[in-house]
Amino acid sequence: MSTTWHADPEALELYSAGHLDDVRASSLEAHLLACPHCRGAVAARVPRSQLDTMWNTIEDALDAPQPGIIELALLQLGVHEHVARLLAATSSLRLSWFLAEAFALGSAAFAAQHTAGTGAGGATLFLFLVLAALAPVAGVAAAFGPGVDPAYEIGIASPMRGDRLLFVRATAVLGASILIAGIAALALPDLDWTVTLWLLPALGLTLTTLAVATWLQPIAAACTVGLTWLVVAAASSVATTDPLAAFHVVGQLVSTLAIVTSVLVLAQRRSAYEGRIPS
Amino acid sequence: MSVPAVEIIDVHKRFGRTTALAGLSFDAPAGITGLLGPNGAGKTTLLRMAATVLAPDIGQIRLLGWDPSLSDERLAIRRRLGYMPQEPGFHRSFTAFEFVDYIAILKEMTDRRTRHDEVRRVLTLVGVDGVMDRKIKALSGGMRRRVALAQALLGDPDILVLDEPTAGLDPEQRLRFREIVSERAGDRTVLLSTHQTEDVAALCPRVVVMLDGSALFEGTPKELTDVAAGRVWLAPERSPSARLSWRNPEGAHRNIGDAPSGADLVAPTLEDGYLLLVGQRAFTEEEVA
């Protein structure tokens, strides 16, 4: 429409300085939408340094990783940005892991709900409690180790203290697992103490796994601890008259003992996480 | 006499029944040192030790004077180290930028702005800045190697450990890689392992030849070439006294070994020297067996 006609320099000058009156300015703006020549004329009047700074910010936004949902949630909780990024790299903190865990626990809880009062009621409840207690252990295993963390070697060679990384991730895994298990537990038949019976064992097992991981590789530690406990829990449930022996008084006391012992071991042996070497 | 940048002192390492390193010793000054050797020579094992990822069973290592068996000195090394493993693993769904950013966090770069600037800097250095926001699984092998090199260059480390960095790259990519490394080297310490004698000839003022877990040779590329002086000749076909022989592009046979009198001697190359050393040892073992 107006390609052969161009705005006069005075108008452009006034416009760039912000002093052009509204009517002429509106007119000029409509013209600028269609005229590359006048756009160029006006561009010369915007400071180069300002444009460069803005472009840098744009590039940063384009390159910067898009936080996933979980990472955004963590940032909302006040977690430092670089810690949140680290956690995002943890495979077990990806959405798929959460969904798998939620599904497993949810199913177990519903099964317990449906079989309550029947002969199988004790077994399904046992199953739920076992899963809830072992979930964080599996999560810790999934977050570490050469088979799972692809950049494992580069990670070892980096200055970040191995124990710091481990604890940050383990805390996140534990927190998330407890949250999911807690929600799933609301589907249990009796909303009494039963709902929390898995909590201390979960903490105890996770901390014991971390402690054992100062000797063994994380996955080996998780398997050893998990399987041992499972066998003991099953055996105690069969041997005694109480199917949930592993979760009742004796079980809770043992869990507490495990927590205390593990904390002491970890305090002593933290540096063992440095330079963990795959054979 | 100044302290060498790298000291490897009688290092032994076994994995189960396999001996990876059997009394390896050598020194390296600042600058680029190339480790040449066939598969199984122990190059990767040694480089992992240099990267503080592995500890020797017996023996000592010093990097810029620090001892990686002491935890605080190990940390000091790691703060000045860039490591590119032989098989760099990547988080599958990360973009190139995200991956290098992750490693940057592990290298204690906590401030987002400066960290992102540094990530962009190293990615531009290796020439992948155009594909920064592509997922790694969508990048070609050559590009992935460059990303792996980029993370090693984070923070401008004083020590660079590169394990077979040019493996699987085509000649043009190898050339580009050599440019990047030689530009970076300066007076930094670079330890790199390779199969390719051309890499060593082009890049490394110092060479160590390894075989079966120990060092066969330590010196300059010229000295390695001179090992084959007077021991390379051309003949119409394979010479019976040659240790190794192969057809060259012109159709004659290049022979290495003890030249018969009157043989048509030619100037040796680095590869000749290397093959003579390595072939000799392997040959001797064959004889014994």
Added chain:
Amino acid sequence: MTVRADGDDTLLAAVATGDREALAELYHRHAPWLVLRLSRRCADPGIVEEVVQDTFVAVWRGAARYRASGEVPAWIWGIGIRRLISRLRQRPAPIPRMHAHDTMVSAEDEVLISVEHGDLGAALGRLSPELRAVVQATVLDGLTTKEAATLLGIPRGTVKTRAARARRELREALA
């Protein structure tokens, strides 16, 4: 590949394929006038900068969605003004002073005004600044009542009444 000679449409298509340099060229061409135009609607330079930055990030992400349904600059303006409005919705900001109509209209200005707006331009000049701002927002910038309200920092009802008054006055002036 020199992107400099390409038209905006071509550049935008290249941006949709992930061409960073094409975006840089589009930025070079369009960021300056966008800064100026947005500055006339928001007096806070920090906000204007943020909005321009967000706009080009949005251009990068949404390039594939551009259907050559209008000119590229108009499309970019649409993104920009809407970004500004949603930004102002979160946090109201100072609005630039209205510039009174200059009673001395030169011959060149006559051309300028009449080329774009015809007699409308002169009639617009005779409106009060508040009415003119509403006309500019709703008619020239193409905003909805709600958007115009956020931009100008006035209630929606006020936008409607002023728009109605402006329409009446303009109709009388052009009659």
